[in-house]
Amino acid sequence: xxxxxxxxxxxxxxxxxxxxxxxxxxxxxxxxxxxxxxxxxxxxxxxxxxxxxxxxxxxxxxxxxxxxxxxxxxxxxxxxxxxxxxxxxxxxx
Numbered sequence: 151x152x153x154x155x156x157x158x159x160x161x162x163x164x165x166x167x168x169x170x171x172x173x174x175x176x177x178x179x180x181x182x183x184x185x186x187x188x189x190x191x192x193x194x195x196x197x198x199x200x201x202x203x204x205x206x207x208x209x210x211x212x213x214x215x216x217x218x219x220x221x222x223x224x225x226x227x228x229x230x231x232x233x234x235x236x237x238x239x240x241x242x243x
Contacts (some may be wrong), residue, residue: 185203
């Protein structure tokens with residue numbers, strides 16, 4: 151889950167050579183407070199570089215599955231949603 155990063159922290163950092171590219175060092179505490187992992191989304195907008203954490207591709211899947219299979223009024227949601235007239239009246243268990 152991506153952490154909330156709704157506060158302003160400012161600092162000056164050096165741009166250092168990395169092969170044919172350039173890079174900056176970002177303090178670990180800053181990365182962790184905004185939820186960065188191994189990859190980031192980098193954009194240019196109005197002359198500014200914007201760096202954002204990337205959410206896991208499966209973020210929220212567990213919660214969504216639990217909600218889909220939750221039991222409400224002693225009937226599983228997925229069974230009730232798929233029930234047909236045949237299921238309710240004709241089928242014998």
